[in-house]
Amino acid sequence: MEALDNCISLVYMMNSGTNGSHKLFWRNVRMECARLCSEAWKLSSWGLLAAMQSVSIYILFRLDEGETEHNDFDSLLINTVTIIAQHLTAKDIANNYSREQTWRAWLYEESRRRLAVIYRVVNMLVYFDPAAMCNLPSDLVLAPLPAKKELWEASDEQSWNLENKKDPAAGNAFGLARTGELVRLGSDRDGEELVHSAITSVSPLRTGASWEEWCSGMDGFGGLIMLAALLVEE
The missing domain is CATH 1.20.58 (Methane Monooxygenase Hydroxylase; Chain G, domain 1)
Incomplete structure (x- = not known):
């Protein structure tokens, strides 16, 4: 490092x-x-x-x-x-x-998604060339959003597994739509999040989600996402 x-x-x-x-x-x-x-x-x-x-x-x-x-x-x-x-x-x-859900693999992916959120928010503030490399569907501004605080701050694999079992919904993927709304992302038959899939007749629609419910389990990133949502609405 x-x-x-x-x-x-x-x-x-x-x-x-x-x-x-x-x-x-x-x-x-x-x-x-x-x-x-x-x-x-x-x-x-x-x-x-x-x-x-x-x-x-x-x-x-x-x-x-x-x-x-x-x-x-x-x-x-x-x-x-x-x-x-x-x-x-x-x-x-x-x-x-591998998408195998071990703690180490999840930690790597979660680190990447949090980093991606930062870079995409930067692109909302100034023109940022590397953002063109991102292939998000046109209906999404930020996705997937960071996971809940309890999962992210788990100190070891045992703690992470306990949090997963305690709240199976904690690993659900969310996104910020271009309308400024929070949406829950769909998944395919294997449970893979359809982050980069556009909505089609065979791809599930994004479903609405509650800001209050999502923010209640978030760390400081929750505030950043909500500020980004305000920028979108404007």
């Missing part, structure tokens, strides 16, 4: 308030992005995920600051996201990634 370790160190440096820390932060971010672009091909699935997470933090810093003389390398940030995303996709295809 070198990319995340480096990111944490850079954020600590940025927040130190010492003279020159801001300039040094962005200089190191530029170098880190260049490194990730050149080394993405040899990272594992988890390494690529960590890289995508770290770059998302750099992008959030960039959005928060606005353009300055030190952070003016948007094309490199965007290119880094694109390259890592391409390698992530290729890695999943090459490994024929």
Whole structure:
């Protein structure tokens, strides 16, 4: 998880308030992005995920600051996201990634879906080139949405299994529709979520869901999704 370790160190440096820390932060971010672009091909699935997470933090810093003389390398940030995303996709295809519901497999997928939500929300705020790589159906803005807090914060596989058994509906997949409404996603015969399937005569319709029910089990991501819904409605 070198990319995340480096990111944490850079954020600590940025927040130190010492003279020159801001300039040094962005200089190191530029170098880190260049490194990730050149080394993405040899990272594992988890390494690529960590890289995508770290770059998302750099992008959030960039959005928060606005353009300055030190952070003016948007094309490199965007290119880094694109390259890592391409390698992530290729890695999943090459490994024929299993959908077996083990805690570790679920944790990887849930980490990805939460990260995808962040990048898609960024695309709602500014034009973000890599968003074109996402093949969501036209009726959805964000999907699938993050799972409930109890599942996400489970400390081990036993705790995760207990939460799954306690609330079988906790793993249901939801999405934010372009109307600003919360919808429950359908699934095929094998139980696979039809996130990327458009509604057709053979594909089940999205069903309405309650914001109150969904938010009651969410962590801080619930607020982000509701803010995104307000943007859609406007």
